[in-house]
Amino acid sequence: MAKAHKRDRRVTISDLAQAAGYSKTAVSFAFNDPGRISAKAFGIITETAKKIGYVPSPTARHLSLQRHQAIGLLLPQQVDTALQNPYIVHIIQGLGMACHDDTYTISLIPPIEESLSEAVRRAAVDGLITLGMHAEMRAVEVMEQRRIPFVTIDGIPSDMMPCVNSSDEQAAYDIMKLVLSFGHRTIAVVSIAGEGEPPKSYDRSVIELRMQGYLRALQEEGVPFDSPDLSIYEQECSLAGGAAAAHVIMKESCRPTVVVCMSDIMAIGCQLELLKLGIQVPDEISLVGHDDIDMASAVAPGITTVRQPGRMKGLVAAQMLLQLIAEAPLEQSRVTVPYSIIKRGSLCQRS
Amino acid sequence: MAKAHKRDRRVTISDLAQAAGYSKTAVSFAFNDPGRISAKAFGIITETAKKIGYVPSPTARHLSLQRHQAIGLLLPQQVDTALQNPYIVHIIQGLGMACHDDTYTISLIPPIEESLSEAVRRAAVDGLITLGMHAEMRAVEVMEQRRIPFVTIDGIPSDMMPCVNSSDEQAAYDIMKLVLSFGHRTIAVVSIAGEGEPPKSYDRSVIELRMQGYLRALQEEGVPFDSPDLSIYEQECSLAGGAAAAHVIMKESCRPTVVVCMSDIMAIGCQLELLKLGIQVPDEISLVGHDDIDMASAVAPGITTVRQPGRMKGLVAAQMLLQLIAEAPLEQSRVTVPYSIIKRGSLCQRS
DNA sequence: TTGTAGGCGTTATCAA
DNA sequence: TTGATAACGCCTACAA
Numbered sequence: 001m002a003k004a005h006k007r008d009r010r011v012t013i014s015d016l017a018q019a020a021g022y023s024k025t026a027v028s029f030a031f032n033d034p035g036r037i038s039a040k041a042f043g044i045i046t047e048t049a050k051k052i053g054y055v056p057s058p059t060a061r062h063l064s065l066q067r068h069q070a071i072g073l074l075l076p077q078q079v080d081t082a083l084q085n086p087y088i089v090h091i092i093q094g095l096g097m098a099c100h101d102d103t104y105t106i107s108l109i110p111p112i113e114e115s116l117s118e119a120v121r122r123a124a125v126d127g128l129i130t131l132g133m134h135a136e137m138r139a140v141e142v143m144e145q146r147r148i149p150f151v152t153i154d155g156i157p158s159d160m161m162p163c164v165n166s167s168d169e170q171a172a173y174d175i176m177k178l179v180l181s182f183g184h185r186t187i188a189v190v191s192i193a194g195e196g197e198p199p200k201s202y203d204r205s206v207i208e209l210r211m212q213g214y215l216r217a218l219q220e221e222g223v224p225f226d227s228p229d230l231s232i233y234e235q236e237c238s239l240a241g242g243a244a245a246a247h248v249i250m251k252e253s254c255r256p257t258v259v260v261c262m263s264d265i266m267a268i269g270c271q272l273e274l275l276k277l278g279i280q281v282p283d284e285i286s287l288v289g290h291d292d293i294d295m296a297s298a299v300a301p302g303i304t305t306v307r308q309p310g311r312m313k314g315l316v317a318a319q320m321l322l323q324l325i326a327e328a329p330l331e332q333s334r335v336t337v338p339y340s341i342i343k344r345g346s347l348c349q350r351s
Numbered sequence: 352m353a354k355a356h357k358r359d360r361r362v363t364i365s366d367l368a369q370a371a372g373y374s375k376t377a378v379s380f381a382f383n384d385p386g387r388i389s390a391k392a393f394g395i396i397t398e399t400a401k402k403i404g405y406v407p408s409p410t411a412r413h414l415s416l417q418r419h420q421a422i423g424l425l426l427p428q429q430v431d432t433a434l435q436n437p438y439i440v441h442i443i444q445g446l447g448m449a450c451h452d453d454t455y456t457i458s459l460i461p462p463i464e465e466s467l468s469e470a471v472r473r474a475a476v477d478g479l480i481t482l483g484m485h486a487e488m489r490a491v492e493v494m495e496q497r498r499i500p501f502v503t504i505d506g507i508p509s510d511m512m513p514c515v516n517s518s519d520e521q522a523a524y525d526i527m528k529l530v531l532s533f534g535h536r537t538i539a540v541v542s543i544a545g546e547g548e549p550p551k552s553y554d555r556s557v558i559e560l561r562m563q564g565y566l567r568a569l570q571e572e573g574v575p576f577d578s579p580d581l582s583i584y585e586q587e588c589s590l591a592g593g594a595a596a597a598h599v600i601m602k603e604s605c606r607p608t609v610v611v612c613m614s615d616i617m618a619i620g621c622q623l624e625l626l627k628l629g630i631q632v633p634d635e636i637s638l639v640g641h642d643d644i645d646m647a648s649a650v651a652p653g654i655t656t657v658r659q660p661g662r663m664k665g666l667v668a669a670q671m672l673l674q675l676i677a678e679a680p681l682e683q684s685r686v687t688v689p690y691s692i693i694k695r696g697s698l699c700q701r702s
Numbered sequence: 703t704t705g706t707a708g709g710c711g712t713t714a715t716c717a718a
Numbered sequence: 719t720t721g722a723t724a725a726c727g728c729c730t731a732c733a734a
Contacts, residue, residue, distance in 0.1 A: 024729090028728070059728090
């Protein structure tokens, strides 16, 4: 009567111990370290377990072991919004690759009522991956209080926080250099308009870094910021934004020979619109993008672009995190993953 | 000496209770039900909490409350593979939309050593979303033993298991009907080759249902299965598979006027290859696909296709699951989410 | 090899 | 309003 008052209680280790005629310890061993009990005991216990339908409670194990076998990805926005960004999907894939062998699970953790720190408080994970500078101080504080290790992707390299970055500035510099090497001198740059706080797809700092890279390359070639040959636009990061850019550009008195877009999605939108307007791409106007999303290789001509190594970043970050969780020392706490430039048909020699 | 032997123990509710000069109960109330203690007590406790850096342990709460505030998505493959399928990404977005308000977290749960049931055993979630028929019996058994509610997406409607489906057969029927209404009578169908056990992107049953839908429509219009005007191919579900289809089709003595592909990715691959071969799309050969992936609207001409309501399915499934978790009755345990046909440029009147 | 008992950090019950 | 104390279900020294 003391215990069996609820008919549909889930079956616990005690139930199994009783049913099998062994102690809880024996049962525990049967599941976690069979070598420590007799073969007979093991047989009886597993048999009985099957019979009465016993499944060890993960939660109880977690509490007891102080470990979840899970890592979390702290998202700057709600899940549905975040996953609209293919880059984030790539990162998750990378995390998955790293977690595969160690059978860690991945938790998608959006802010709770706008608050990342609140999300961190409640996260039942062994470690966290953080995106961008959104690792606001409050959240970092909580992670430290909770002693949860974390690795930041695309964060601002600082302090002792482990992070995985790619050289955005350099990548932008490189592709602009490529553009210039093709003889282009009348250039339109389409930057990303940052609407709202957390920009839909990109961190503000990334946008700035890319712009700096562009300008550095231009400067080197003697195209200063205020050159009449250089026009800079800001558009929403979408196909529509790219299309809008196409229209604006066509109205320019001094039409550019190349459009340098800060994202493939805009480049593709722009290219489709230019084609629709009867402009030959790349013959009349060349185009380059950024990110190498799937679509970039699917459109005709393919978009010359910079490949964001999202998967690689996720993979490396997760590996580092797993190290930290295991309390193993990190070889390096600041990793830079290389970009690569993908050459396709959208960029050609200036005609 | 009994307790304070570890210097870096994380601070617990007892520590706070002691530091604040109240009982654990009072502390618990301060965090969960402040109305039940005096304002003064609340003030002191929260103040002290901040000072000593106390954060309630989620795990301990989970064990105590028997609830995780998390749902899991049971993936048929590893995370990186699964997320290559945009349809699955859409589903996750849908889950995210549903979880937003209730601040549930989403766990991505891949099989553990090929075993879904093992993954279910260890999942620390309040409920599970299951994909396709991959909810093999063993996994279902474990869910029942653990008393974890679940909802299946694209599963085989059966028994009492709640599920969210879309009428694949009907959708295929509809698009084939559309094709026929445009006057096409010489038709190539490109089906999906099922390589390996869990097909890369599609459940076997979905493929069969779509084929059935195609055939039903054809039959109605007097194009029987063995008509010389109908040729059926099987290709890998990829751009390359579509391209391969294009080549095979062009070698046919009786060239079709339309290619009906079971997936957009194949349709796009096919279209790009046809264009490369100098075939006019849609004038010489029309094309239709299935799924309405992002790319389908980006290529030129756009692919006429059937929109897989992935987000909607995820949303509905998660809402149902949340109901089940709350032990609220389900309005209906079998929901069918409607497809819609998206008309774009790739399909035109037979010339 | 097996069992006893204490700990993991909360929440919930029920007196005081 | 407050505070002991018993769950929650498992793991694991330590003892037998």
